[in-house]
Amino acid sequence: MLLLVTGALFLPQKPEYKQTKPEDLLYEIIQPTRYVTTDQVAKMIIDKDPSLELVDVRDVSSFEKFSLTNAVNIPLDSILSKSNQDYFGISGMKVVFYSNDDIKADEAWVLTRRMGYEDTYVMTGGLNCWIETIINPEIPSDEAPYTAFERYEFRRGAQMYFIGVNVESKTTKAKVTVHRKKKEAAPSGGC
Amino acid sequence: MHVHDLNPKKTLVVVIIFVLIIIAGFLTLKQPRFKYKLSLQQSLNMLHNEEACFHPWQLADVLSKVNGNVVLVDLRDNFTYSKGHIPGAENISAYDLTEDKYFNHLKDLYNKGVTVVLYGKDRLQANGPWMWFRQLGFDNIKILLGGYNFYKAHKADLSKSKEDKSYILGIPDYNYSEMAQPRNASMGEAKKNKKKTPVIRRKKKTTTASGGC
Numbered sequence: 001m002l003l004l005v006t007g008a009l010f011l012p013q014k015p016e017y018k019q020t021k022p023e024d025l026l027y028e029i030i031q032p033t034r035y036v037t038t039d040q041v042a043k044m045i046i047d048k049d050p051s052l053e054l055v056d057v058r059d060v061s062s063f064e065k066f067s068l069t070n071a072v073n074i075p076l077d078s079i080l081s082k083s084n085q086d087y088f089g090i091s092g093m094k095v096v097f098y099s100n101d102d103i104k105a106d107e108a109w110v111l112t113r114r115m116g117y118e119d120t121y122v123m124t125g126g127l128n129c130w131i132e133t134i135i136n137p138e139i140p141s142d143e144a145p146y147t148a149f150e151r152y153e154f155r156r157g158a159q160m161y162f163i164g165v166n167v168e169s170k171t172t173k174a175k176v177t178v179h180r181k182k183k184e185a186a187p188s189g190g191c
Numbered sequence: 192m193h194v195h196d197l198n199p200k201k202t203l204v205v206v207i208i209f210v211l212i213i214i215a216g217f218l219t220l221k222q223p224r225f226k227y228k229l230s231l232q233q234s235l236n237m238l239h240n241e242e243a244c245f246h247p248w249q250l251a252d253v254l255s256k257v258n259g260n261v262v263l264v265d266l267r268d269n270f271t272y273s274k275g276h277i278p279g280a281e282n283i284s285a286y287d288l289t290e291d292k293y294f295n296h297l298k299d300l301y302n303k304g305v306t307v308v309l310y311g312k313d314r315l316q317a318n319g320p321w322m323w324f325r326q327l328g329f330d331n332i333k334i335l336l337g338g339y340n341f342y343k344a345h346k347a348d349l350s351k352s353k354e355d356k357s358y359i360l361g362i363p364d365y366n367y368s369e370m371a372q373p374r375n376a377s378m379g380e381a382k383k384n385k386k387k388t389p390v391i392r393r394k395k396k397t398t399t400a401s402g403g404c
Binding site: 019021022023025026027029030062065066076077079080099100101102103104106107110111114115124127128130131135136162163164 | 223224225231285327370
């Protein structure tokens with residue numbers, strides 16, 4: 001009995017979260033579905049998607065200078081702290097990590113996924129890509145497919161939403177020419 | 192009188208059998224294939240370890256065979272690999288890493304003390320698998336900063352990339368607060384932040400009464 005009690009004292013402490021098995025973690029790491037684009041994030045913000053939870057993993061001073069709408073700041077170095085874990089694993093919520101690019105966000109994803117938290121994503125390209133695609137979208141070339149123009153139109157709308165730039169669509173619109181019938185000088189026919 | 196007091200030898204045999212069963216149970220217990228060697232905190236600290244990274248300019252020594260203790264592993268799929276890869280690199284698609292054949296090969300390299308450098312098309316593609324191996328205790332596995340794309344763009348003179356730090360990610364390329372500042376307060380989100388100051392227009396007093404009797 002005494003032996004059992006002593007043995008129990010040396011048992012490793014069980015963490016509060018259920019750790020993902022290593023093989024499952026690698027399987028999820030290689031899935032492209034864990035990434036979301038800046039366009040998808042912009043759309044969720046514009047739609048005021050209540051399930052979106054943006055997590056900025058940059059340091060506090062960078063976050064204070066600029067952050068995405070309604071984002072919370074959890075610097076990567078403090079991602080394991082107990083108080084910050086309240087933001088993860090909320091049923092029905094999608095956690096999207098972002099940083100200057102996507103590396104730190106990716107690292108945050110791997111660590112939190114190992115902790116067993118699901119529905120977490122990484123914003124590809126981070127804020128650098130946000131600026132390039134949403135704030136300063138590039139005009140597609142004339143040879144670009146139709147979808148590129150559609151995406152560009154969305155980005156111009158998102159740009160207007162986020163920074164209030166007056167949008168004058170730069171895509172070529174066919175001019176409508178109205179041809180009016182010429183009035184005849186004297187009525188023809190009749191009584 | 193207790194039943195075992197009648198036959199103490201029988202009691203001893205029962206205890207020995209019991210202990211043997213426990214020992215046999217432990218010995219035949221199926222060990223998990225993969226096990227984390229680093230705790231979460233150690234995994235987080237590892238991210239600051241400069242030694243876990245491999246710079247593109249370090250490739251110059253590997254390619255000229257000056258450093259023969261390095262094995263390059265291309266994690267892209269076989270088709271992409273066949274279109275072009277770093278000379279001498281082995282191809283193990285990220286999807287095949289847990290296959291016995293490849294995992295045991297990487298384990299052998301670890302036991303031999305060989306440095307393994309993982310790379311994908313960019314750093315992001317190899318970042319997850321690299322973190323995974325590190326958490327499993329493979330401290331010989333490093334990540335190629337910049338990935339294949341950076342190598343391809345600079346392969347003519349890799350040593351020059353020592354001055355070029357563009358492959359080091361995590362740096363803001365823009366002044367976000369300046370670039371994403373609302374530019375026209377009459378539209379979008381900006382509208383909410385700036386309130387219009389009400390302009391009170393008063394009627395001008397006229398000196399003479401207009402109209403009426």
